Amino acid sequence: xxxxxxxxxxxxxxxxxxxxxxxxxxxxxxxxxxxxxxxxxxxxxxxxxxxxxxxxxxxxxxxxxxxxxxxxxxxxxxxxxxxxxxxxxxxxxxxxxxxxxxxxxxxxxxxxxxxxxxxxxxxxxxxxxxxxxxxxxxxxxxxxxxxxxxxxxxxxxxxxxxxxxxxxxxxxxxxxxxxxxxxxxxxxxxxxxxxxxxxxxxxxxxxxxxxxxxxxxxxxxxxxxxxxxxxxxxxxxxxxxxxxxxxxxxxxxxxxxxxxxxxxxxxxxxxxxxxxxxxxxxxxxxxxxxxxxxxxxxxxxxxxxxxxxxxxxxxxxxxxxxxxx
Amino acid sequence: xxxxxxxxxxxxxxxxxxxxxxxxxxxxxxxxxxxxxxxxxxxxxxxxxxxxxxxxxxxxxxxxxxxxxxxxxxxxxxxxxxxxxxxxxxxxxxxxxxxxxxxxxxxxxxxxxxxxxxxxxxxxxxxxxxxxxxxxxxxxxxxxxxxxxxxxxxxxxxxxxxxxxxxxxxxxxxxxxxxxxxxxxxxxxxxxxxxxxxxxxxxxxxxxxxxxxxxxxxxxxxxxxxxxxxxxxxxxxxxxxxxxxxxxxxxxxxxxxxxxxxxxxxxxxxxxxxxxxxxxxxxxxxxxxxxxxxxxxxxxxxxxxxxxxxxxxxxxxxxxxxxxxxxxxxxxxxxxxxxxxxxxxxxxxxxxxxxxxxxxxxxxxxxxxxxxxxxxxxxxxxxxxxxxxxxxxxxxxxxxxxxxxxxxxxxxxxxxxxxxxxxxxxxxxxxxxxxxxxxxxxxxxxxxxxxxxxxxxxxxxxxxxxxxxxxxxxxxxxxxxxxxxxxxxxxxxxxxxxxxxxxxxxxxxxxxxxxxxxxxxxxxxxxxxxxxxxxxxxxxxxxxxxxxxxxxxxxxxxxxxxxxxxxxxxxxxxxx
Numbered sequence: 001x002x003x004x005x006x007x008x009x010x011x012x013x014x015x016x017x018x019x020x021x022x023x024x025x026x027x028x029x030x031x032x033x034x035x036x037x038x039x040x041x042x043x044x045x046x047x048x049x050x051x052x053x054x055x056x057x058x059x060x061x062x063x064x065x066x067x068x069x070x071x072x073x074x075x076x077x078x079x080x081x082x083x084x085x086x087x088x089x090x091x092x093x094x095x096x097x098x099x100x101x102x103x104x105x106x107x108x109x110x111x112x113x114x115x116x117x118x119x120x121x122x123x124x125x126x127x128x129x130x131x132x133x134x135x136x137x138x139x140x141x142x143x144x145x146x147x148x149x150x151x152x153x154x155x156x157x158x159x160x161x162x163x164x165x166x167x168x169x170x171x172x173x174x175x176x177x178x179x180x181x182x183x184x185x186x187x188x189x190x191x192x193x194x195x196x197x198x199x200x201x202x203x204x205x206x207x208x209x210x211x212x213x214x215x216x217x218x219x220x221x222x223x224x225x226x227x228x229x230x231x232x233x234x235x236x237x238x239x240x241x242x243x244x245x246x247x248x249x250x251x252x253x254x255x256x257x258x259x260x261x262x263x264x265x266x267x268x269x270x271x272x273x274x275x276x277x278x279x280x281x282x283x284x285x286x287x288x289x290x291x292x293x294x295x296x297x298x299x300x301x302x303x304x305x306x307x308x309x310x311x312x313x314x315x316x317x318x319x320x321x322x323x324x325x
Numbered sequence: 326x327x328x329x330x331x332x333x334x335x336x337x338x339x340x341x342x343x344x345x346x347x348x349x350x351x352x353x354x355x356x357x358x359x360x361x362x363x364x365x366x367x368x369x370x371x372x373x374x375x376x377x378x379x380x381x382x383x384x385x386x387x388x389x390x391x392x393x394x395x396x397x398x399x400x401x402x403x404x405x406x407x408x409x410x411x412x413x414x415x416x417x418x419x420x421x422x423x424x425x426x427x428x429x430x431x432x433x434x435x436x437x438x439x440x441x442x443x444x445x446x447x448x449x450x451x452x453x454x455x456x457x458x459x460x461x462x463x464x465x466x467x468x469x470x471x472x473x474x475x476x477x478x479x480x481x482x483x484x485x486x487x488x489x490x491x492x493x494x495x496x497x498x499x500x501x502x503x504x505x506x507x508x509x510x511x512x513x514x515x516x517x518x519x520x521x522x523x524x525x526x527x528x529x530x531x532x533x534x535x536x537x538x539x540x541x542x543x544x545x546x547x548x549x550x551x552x553x554x555x556x557x558x559x560x561x562x563x564x565x566x567x568x569x570x571x572x573x574x575x576x577x578x579x580x581x582x583x584x585x586x587x588x589x590x591x592x593x594x595x596x597x598x599x600x601x602x603x604x605x606x607x608x609x610x611x612x613x614x615x616x617x618x619x620x621x622x623x624x625x626x627x628x629x630x631x632x633x634x635x636x637x638x639x640x641x642x643x644x645x646x647x648x649x650x651x652x653x654x655x656x657x658x659x660x661x662x663x664x665x666x667x668x669x670x671x672x673x674x675x676x677x678x679x680x681x682x683x684x685x686x687x688x689x690x691x692x693x694x695x696x697x698x699x700x701x702x703x704x705x706x707x708x709x710x711x712x713x714x715x716x717x718x719x720x721x722x723x724x725x726x727x728x729x730x731x732x733x734x735x736x737x738x739x740x741x742x743x744x745x746x747x748x749x750x751x752x753x754x755x756x757x758x759x760x761x762x763x764x765x766x767x768x769x770x771x772x773x774x775x776x777x778x779x780x781x782x783x784x785x786x787x788x789x790x791x792x793x794x795x796x797x798x799x800x801x802x803x804x805x806x807x808x809x810x811x812x813x814x815x816x817x818x819x820x821x822x823x824x825x826x827x828x829x830x831x832x833x834x835x836x837x838x839x840x841x842x843x844x845x846x847x848x849x850x851x852x853x854x855x856x857x858x859x860x861x862x863x864x865x866x867x868x869x870x871x872x873x874x875x876x877x878x879x880x881x882x883x884x885x886x887x888x889x890x891x892x893x894x895x896x897x898x899x900x901x
C-alpha cells in the first residue's frame with residue numbers, strides 16, 4: 001500500500017480514536033495540571049509524529065499541510081475552552097489558513113511539491129480523484145446556496161443593565177430617604193454573631209433574630225416564588241420571567257451592593273428602573289404597594305443573614321485608614 | 326433450526342432458571358426494621374433545618390411554615406410520617422436513602438428545590454435525621470411495630486434511544502406494542518378515573534390529601550412536574566416506582582398486587598409516551614420557553630377548524646426529535662410558553678392552575694389575516710358565569726412608537742405605552758367537572774373582548790368595531806384549544822396593533838382559571854416573547870442552487886484548460 005495513504009489513515013485513525021476514546025478521560029470536571037484538554041492535544045501531536053517517524057512514512061508536503069490545517073480546526077473547535085463565538089472562530093481559522101499557506105510556500109521546492117498532486121488531479125492523471133472532486137464541489141456549492149437562501153429567524157438579542165445607577169433619594173410611604181447615607185435601622189448588631197442562631201426559636205431571646213425571623217417570613221410569603229427557597233434566583237416561577245430573578249447567593253448581587261440600594265430596588269421594583277434595565281419586562285413588584293417600610297428593611301436584613309454576605313460599606317465604615325481630610 | 330416445542334422449551338429453560346433465581350428477592354423481600362435516627366447528627370441537622378427548611382415545613386414540621394398558605398401543593402407535614410417518594414411498600418416509612426434522594430433532588434413541580442447543590446452530603450444526612458425526629462405519630466426507632474419492605478422494580482426491559490440533547494436523556498424508541506399493552510393496563514385499572522382519558526389529570530375534581538387539603542392528579546403530559554422524577558423527567562422508572570409504592574398521604578394507591586412488574590413497566594411506557602420531549606433547563610427543571618413564535622406563511626385560506634390537519638403539530642420538539650415519517654402536517658412545531666402566577670401588581674395569584682401554553686401560528690397574505698392557536702391544559706373548567714375561563718394575547722398597542730427593545734409594561738401596559746389585548750372568555754357547554762371522560766370534548770361559548778391597557782388598574786374596552794375573532798375552540802380531556810384570527814391591518818389605527826410581516830413583534834399571554842376565582846389582574850402570565858410572520862420560501866431556492874452549481878462546473882472546465890495550457894507552455898519551453 002502507498003505510504004502516503006497509510007500516513008493519511010494513521011492521521012484519521014489517531015484523531016478519531018483519540019476523540020472518541022481519550023478525550024473524555026482528559027476532560028474531567030476538575031482538570032489538573034496533567035489531565036487537561038491541552039495536554040490531550042499535545043498527546044495527539046506527539047502520537048502523530050512518533051508513528052510517522054517509526055513507520056518511516058515521510059508524508060508529502062500536501063498531506064502535511066492538510067494535517068496541520070485540520071489540527072488547527074480541531075483545536076479551535078473542540079480543544080480551546082471556553083468555546084469561542086463563531087465570528088472569532090472564523091478569524092482564527094483565517095489566520096491559521098494563512099499560517100498553513102506560509103508553511104507550504106516557505107520555498108519554491110516545497111510549494112511545487114505541494115502543487116504537484118493538485119495539478120495531477122486537475123489534468124486527469126489521478127482519474128478517480130478528479131471525478132470525485134469535480135463532481136462533489138458543484139454539489140457542495142449548490143447545497144451552500146440553498147442553505148444561504150432558506151429564511152431563518154432567531155429572536156433579537158437584548159442587552160440590559162443589571163445594576164443601574166440608583167437615584168440620590170427615594171420616597172417611600174411618604175418619607176424621603178437619602179440613599180447615600182441611609183442605613184438599615186434593624187442592623188443593630190454584628191451579623192456574624194447570629195450565624196448559629198435559630199430563627200423562630202431564638203426570636204424572643206434575641207432582638208436581631210426576631211427581625212431576621214420576621215424578614216424571612218416576609219420573604220417566604222412573597223419573594224421565594226422568583227428568588228427561590230435557596231435565594232439563588234431559582235424559585236418556582238423563575239423560569240417564566242425574563243430577565244431572570246436575581247441570585248442573592250452569587251457574589252455579583254447583594255454582596256456588592258449597599259443596603260440602601262436594595263431598599264430602593266425593593267421599594268420601587270421593575271417599574272422604578274431606568275430604560276436601560278428594561279423596566280417593561282421586570283416582574284419585580286414595587287414592594288411599597290404590598291409591604292411596609294419596616295418589612296422591607298427586615299427582609300433585606302434576612303437576605304444578608306441567610307446568605308452570609310455583608311452589605312457593601314464605604315469610607316467611614318471601612319477598617320482601613322485612608323487619607324485624612 | 327425448525328421451531329418446535331422442544332426448541333422453545335430449550336429457550337425457556339434459562340429464563341425459568343433466571344426467574345427462580347430472582348423471584349424470591351422480588352416477591353418475598355424480607356421485612357426489615359426502619360432506618361433508625363442517628364442521634365449524633367441531630368444538633369447539626371437542627372442547624373440546617375432551622376436555616377433552610379423551617380420557612381415552609383414549620384417549627385414543628387407540621388408543614389405550616391410562613392409560606393404554606395400561599396403554596397399549592399402545600400409543604401409536607403412530617404408529623405404523621407407520611408412520605409411520598411419511597412421504595413418501601415405503601416403506608417410504610419421511607420428508607421433513609423429515599424429521604425436523602427428527595428432532599429438532594431427536590432420535588433419537581435412543587436416549591437421544594439434540589440438541596441444537593443447547596444448542602445454538603447453530611448448536611449443532607451444530618452437534616453434528614455433531624456426530620457425523622459419531627460415524626461410524632463410513629464417512630465423510626467420503633468423496631469417492634471414498624472417494618473419496611475423494600476421493593477424491587479427490575480430493570481427497564483428496553484434499550485432506548487436517548488436522543489441528541491447534551492446531558493439529557495429522552496428514553497425514546499420503546500416498542501409500540503408495549504406502549505399499546507400499557508394502554509390496556511391503563512384502561513383495565515381505571516387510571517383514567519383520576520388521571521383523565523388522555524392523562525391530563527382531569528379525572529376527579531374533589532380529591533383531598535390526608536390532611537383535607539385539595540390535591541390534583543398528575544398531568545402525564547407534563548412529566549417534568551412529576552414529584553420524585555429525580556431530575557430525569559423522561560425516565561419511565563419514576564412512573565414504575567410511583568405505581569408500585571403509591572404516594573403516601575395522597576389518593577394515589579399502590580398497584581403492587583394488581584399489576585405485575587412487567588405490566589407496570591408497560592404502563593409506564595404508555596404514560597411516558599404521552600410526555601412531549603423538550604429541552605429541560607437543568608437549573609429550573611422546566612422546559613425552556615420558545616422565545617420566538619414563528620407564524621407560517623400559508624398560501625390560500627387557513628383552515629378555521631382546530632381539528633384540521635393544517636393545525637397538526639408533532640408532539641416532540643422538532644429541533645431534537647425528527648418528525649415521524651407519516652406525520653401529515655406542514656406546521657413544524659408548537660411553541661412552549663411558560664406561565665407563572667401574576668404575583669407583581671394588585672390582587673396577586675400565588676396558586677395559578679396553568680403552568681404553560683402551547684402556541685402555533687399561520688398567516689395568509691391572500692386573506693390578509695393571521696391566526697394564533699393557543700392551547701393549554703386545565704384540569705377543570707368553571708361553570709360560573711361570574712368567573713369565566715379566559716385566555717388572552719397581549720400586543721404593544723402602538724408598535725410604531727417603540728424604539729429598539731422598548732416595550733409596554735408586561736402587565737397590562739403603562740401610562741405612556743398602551744397594550745392591545747385580545748381576550749377570549751368562555752364557558753363549556755353541558756359541562757361538569759365530575760363528568761366521566763368525554764372523548765368528543767365540549768363546545769365552548771366564547772365571547773371576545775378587545776381591551777386597551779394603560780396599566781392593571783387602567784383597562785378600557787374598545788368601542789371600535791370588533792376585529793378579533795375566535796374561529797374555533799374546544800375543551801377536550803383537560804385541554805383547551807382556542808383559535809384566534811385577526812386581519813393584519815384594521816381601520817382603527819389608534820388602538821389596534823397593525824401587524825407587519827417579516828418583523829419581530831413583541832407578544833405575551835395571559836390566562837384566567839375560573840374555578841380558581843381568577844379575574845382581572847389575578848391570573849397567570851407570561852413574559853414578553855416575539856412573534857414573526859415568516860416570509861414565503863423564495864422561488865429562487867429552486868433555480869439558484871443548480872445555476873450556481875453549473876457556473877462552478879464552468880469554472881472547473883476553465884481551470885483544467887488553463888492548467889493544461891500552462892503545462893504545454895512549460896513543455897514547449899515558452900515559459901520557465
